[in-house]
Amino acid sequence: MILEIVSPEATLFSAEVTSVTLPGVDGSFQILNNHAPIVSILGKGEVKITATSFNFAKEVAYKFKKVNDQNYTLAIESGTIELKDNKVIVLVD
Template sequence: MLKLKIVSPEKVVFKGDVESVLVPGTLGSFEILTDHAPLISSLSEGKVEYGTKDGKKQFDIHGGFVEVKRNEVSLCVEM
């Protein structure tokens, strides 16, 4: 299980437990799963998708950054 926090300049978009996160990296989309290696990456325009126990949710972003460390995923995005 991952702890996901998604923030935009205006608000906290989502905060909670998820099974996976798919993000549009500037060099291509990639998926973050439990025990992913630590990383920091820029994000390009595209869709962010995350899977919760209630199903998959997605939304569009215009760019941003993602940081992964110790099963905690932080996204700072422009929407």
Template sequence: MKLEILTPDKKVFEGEVRSVTVPGTMGSFEVLKDHAPIVSTLEDGKVIIRTGSTEETILIKGGVIEVINNNIMVLAEGAQTT
């Protein structure tokens, strides 16, 4: 799957991922390969990115996520890597 995390200032992450967990408004959820198409709002919190055997965490400040055909786009109001 391809993941992009964008803020108004910059591209925070772009690459192939195995899965990603995001802080949805109704609770966090995980996106895996072949996830159903979805658009959801996001709260402030952790985006956990899993690529192969590594895991990376990015803190976001609200936003939205769109998942279509194994392409994941996170548009965040702000972000910082930990």
């Protein structure tokens, strides 16, 4: 599935991923390939991204924390998510 993470300043991430775990307002939840469509509000926490490879733009790479070669996290204050047709768009503050 494709994951795009967008902030008011820039597109922070856009690539194919294996899974993404998000901090929902009622607890974290994970999205895998072929997940049902969803729209949700996000709370403060970490977006956890799992993929086979990562390419970050130099301007935004510092925002991501490496867990291991296939996992990175991004701390957010709030946001929204929309998933449709295996494309996840996350708008973050």
